[in-house]
Amino acid sequence: MKNLFSFSIILITMLSVHFESEAQAITVNFDVKNYDNDTLIVGNYFGEKQIVKDTLFAKGKGKFVWTETERPAEGMYLILMKPENTFIQFMINDTENKISLQCNAKDLNDIKFKGSAENDFFYDYMAFLRDKRILADTLRARTERAKANNTTDKETQDALDKLDKDVKKYQTDFITKNPTTLTAMLIKANIDIDVPEFEGPEDSVKIKRYFYYKEHYFDNINMDHPALIRTPFIHPKIDYYLNKVSNQQPDSLIKTVDFILKKLENNPEAYRYYLADLLNKYASMKMVGYDALYVHLIDAYYKKGKASWINEDNLKKMSDNADDLRPILIGKKMPDITTYKEDGTPVRLWDINSPYTVVIFWAPDCGHCKKIMPDVVKFYNNNKEKGLTMLGICTKGGDKTPTCWPAVKEKGMEDFINTADEYGRYNIKVKIKSTPKIFILDEKKEIIIKDIPGEELERIFNEILSFEEKKRLEKE
Numbered sequence: 001m002k003n004l005f006s007f008s009i010i011l012i013t014m015l016s017v018h019f020e021s022e023a024q025a026i027t028v029n030f031d032v033k034n035y036d037n038d039t040l041i042v043g044n045y046f047g048e049k050q051i052v053k054d055t056l057f058a059k060g061k062g063k064f065v066w067t068e069t070e071r072p073a074e075g076m077y078l079i080l081m082k083p084e085n086t087f088i089q090f091m092i093n094d095t096e097n098k099i100s101l102q103c104n105a106k107d108l109n110d111i112k113f114k115g116s117a118e119n120d121f122f123y124d125y126m127a128f129l130r131d132k133r134i135l136a137d138t139l140r141a142r143t144e145r146a147k148a149n150n151t152t153d154k155e156t157q158d159a160l161d162k163l164d165k166d167v168k169k170y171q172t173d174f175i176t177k178n179p180t181t182l183t184a185m186l187i188k189a190n191i192d193i194d195v196p197e198f199e200g201p202e203d204s205v206k207i208k209r210y211f212y213y214k215e216h217y218f219d220n221i222n223m224d225h226p227a228l229i230r231t232p233f234i235h236p237k238i239d240y241y242l243n244k245v246s247n248q249q250p251d252s253l254i255k256t257v258d259f260i261l262k263k264l265e266n267n268p269e270a271y272r273y274y275l276a277d278l279l280n281k282y283a284s285m286k287m288v289g290y291d292a293l294y295v296h297l298i299d300a301y302y303k304k305g306k307a308s309w310i311n312e313d314n315l316k317k318m319s320d321n322a323d324d325l326r327p328i329l330i331g332k333k334m335p336d337i338t339t340y341k342e343d344g345t346p347v348r349l350w351d352i353n354s355p356y357t358v359v360i361f362w363a364p365d366c367g368h369c370k371k372i373m374p375d376v377v378k379f380y381n382n383n384k385e386k387g388l389t390m391l392g393i394c395t396k397g398g399d400k401t402p403t404c405w406p407a408v409k410e411k412g413m414e415d416f417i418n419t420a421d422e423y424g425r426y427n428i429k430v431k432i433k434s435t436p437k438i439f440i441l442d443e444k445k446e447i448i449i450k451d452i453p454g455e456e457l458e459r460i461f462n463e464i465l466s467f468e469e470k471k472r473l474e475k476e
Contacts, residue, residue, distance in 0.1 A: 027099070032103055032104075040081065047229055047277060053077070072092050074226055096115060102114075132166070132167055188221075221234070221237065251292075328430055334439060337429050339420060341418065354389035358388065358391070364406075369411075377413060384415070390415070394407070395435055438454065
């Protein structure tokens, strides 16, 4: 039942989105007892955020009126009371036009509505849950005491089971009797799906249950409903699915992201919000390999015209960024770049014959390069007998290229293959925007991992060796 009580509140002021509507206007009268402030803020949920819709000024002590000439979109709204920032939620559906809300700033449970069966439904349900939660907490405390005393309390456990059945029956009955209400949508969305029993070995059953749960996670949520984006539950639900239900490997997350967006295709507002939200999430995330998600979203959605609201200039910037990242994603074969030793001898990356090649782009005046280089040199000295080649590429070009060679000696990098390119031609294939930047490549020059902290090279490389050895033994 705990999911039923999860409503996160963070009020963030941002531009509200204007949607054309031919529906009737709406008026909501607020009568707030024990409230001396002369302003009241009306807002609504919008995905993760809460948007300020209007600021109302008192018509008398505690009397406020919210009038919209165009009907607000369906969903969960709230009023925010100053200066304590306490709030009260209320529903707007597509039929009720004149609503009166009477509440008490000193007692947030003292709420009454006129002209809104929807809000009566919602608050009756919340009162029911509140009463059941108090009883559930009492019963759970008894079972915990019994466990602490190494005993069982069957009577209490039976009472808990009955309580759970009572809550489920209330929910089922309400949804059956009032299927088109927003309250029914909210109740159903917060009911976990029933996972069937599977037969077989325990490990096999766990896997089957997991995949069933993952596939059917959204079954109780009406992903097409226009009010979905204006509810407090949808973002926690999607966030949990992304971060807890799904495997966190980039390839798996790409499938998860596609699955979510597919579910939202028939809900334009929610689709737009989450496509942008996911892009921003993975554009800013610094976790290794997650740039693949950003590139996927650009390629599969933005470049294919599935984000029509993006203007051409922004689309080009995003596409160019994805184009820079695409050649150096983990699992790709690193582009065949050529750089040059101090004496002008060319070094072609693909010509380096080595089980593992570590490529480090660095600069003489890079403070972080200076900090990590002792660790990088130590790593190379510890592992060069394990089939490791180190290619150092100094990123200084033009008349600054000569500064690379003294810095090689200063940093103790003499045993690396040290190169540079005064014309920076490698940037045509491998765009280097900051230093240091480290890649570990396999024998085929495929990128195993990248963007590794220099001090973590030793640990990560040994993990790679262990993994490869395990794979080899499994084949034998």
